Amino acid sequence: MGKLFLCGSIVLAGLALAKFVVLAPREVSIAAVAVQDVVAEIQGTGTVATERQPRMGSKINGRIERVLADEGDFVKEGQLLAVLEDADLHHQVALARAQLEAARASAHRAKLDWERAKKLVVRDNAISEAEYDAYEEDYRVAESAVGVEEAELRYREFKLSETKVVSPVSGLVTKRWVDPGDAVVAGQPLLTVAETATIWVAADVDQRFAHKVLKGQPATVILRGRPDKPIRGEVYRVNPQADPITEEMRVEVTFPLPPDELQVGQWAEVYIEVGTVTNVLTVPKAAVLPFGNDKFVFVAGSDGKVRRAKVELGPTSPRLPFVPVTGDLQVGERVILKPIGLQGGETVRVAEAPAASSQGRQPESRP
Structure with a gap:
């Protein structure tokens, strides 16, 4: 009998507890509706690039004698980067100079003979017209030969100059392709130099926002290698052709960066400012719940009663935790965070430590 009584008591206690759990108000976290200014931004991702990245190539066949720059070095326009072996070309230049001197000597002798012949003709017709x-x-033939040898010398000196490879731009050496002793052919790259005058992020942006992105708009660049140091930049160029597969368009955002911090190909995020709204109501993004094509927030009254309010969302930034809204809301009202499962009309219990309100600063955009 005692055991039956004990079992019955346990069952009744369990039912009472279950009823309490079912009927107890749901505990929720809330945030206050705030008024603030919002800078709307469009996000894109891409890689760091420069306007020019020429590959310094050899113009002749040969063998590398010296490489005077390495990856990571900053070089100036006109700086010597590499030298090919040139002993054979030096010999050809010396030979061409000797041949030129010989041609000039022959031309000088021919000129003296011609001038002597002119005197003989003028004085007493000592030679015939044919001899003259x-x-x-x-x-005339000797003078022409001088011209030919001069051209040959210029050509040999030019070929000798091609053993020296210089940089056409000022920038950062991003790739070294050869070492001393390597045999190379004409056109083969020796080094790659990224010009640092113009640095940008070639970012892909959702083509739905194409009409909002314009050249000259301010932007913020966040490099993966320095995420805590955002850099101000601006839209440099908008590619008018979208990718039909990814449904994205290419936007180039320029920004300043010291050459020693440049990493071509580094992953980066860009946030392009496309407008600002002022003195607008805002709520945390976590408070917005979509139903079909509509958006709703759930307001917790002072008595814990839940009211569902339909809202329209304004432009914001992916970096911001809040979003501008219009609808049946008042400043200071308490909206429920993560309201999944609520319908409106329920009673809830607000957690003792309320979540931060939607009032807050926008992410810092300046370095």
């Missing part, structure tokens, strides 16, 4: 013409022709 022959002297003149020899001189």
Whole structure:
């Protein structure tokens, strides 16, 4: 009998507890509706690039003698980067100079002979007209030979100059392709230099926002390698053609960066400012619950009663925890965070430590 009584007591206690759990008000976290200014931003992701990244190539076949720059070095326009072996070309230049001197000597002798012939003709017609013409022709041919040898010397000196590879831009060496002793052919790259005059992020942005992005708009760049140091920049160029597969468009955002911090290809995020709204009601994004095409927030009254309010969302930024709203809301009203499962009309219990309100500063955008 005692055991039956004990079992019955346990069952009744369990039913009472279950009833309490079912009927007890749901505990919720809340935030206050606030008024503030909001800078609307569009997010894009991409990689760091520069306007020019020329590959310094050899113009002739040969073998590398010296490489005077390495990856990570900053070089200036016109700076010598690499030298090819040039002993054979030096020999060719010396030979061309000797041939030029010989041609000039021959031309000088031919000129003297021609001038002597002119005197003989003028004085007493000591030579025939045909002989005179022959002297003149020899001189003209010798002068032409000088011109040919001068051109040959210029060509050999030019080929010798091609053993020296110089940078056409000022920038950062991002790739070294060869080492001393390597055989190379004409056109083969030796080093790659990223020009640092213009640095940008080539970012992909959802094409739905194409009409909002314009050249010159301010933007914020956040590099993966320094996420705590946002950099101010601006839209440099908007590609008019979208990718039909990804449904994104390419936007280039320029920003200043010291050359020693440049990492071409580094991943980055950009936030393009497309407008500002002032003195608007805001709620945390976590308070908004979609139903079909509509958006709702749930307001906890002072008595714990829940009221459902339909709202329209305004432009915001992916970096912000809050969003502008219009609808049946008042400043200071308490909206419920993460209201999944609520319908409106329920009674809730507000947690003792309320969540932070939607009032807050926007992310810092300046370095």
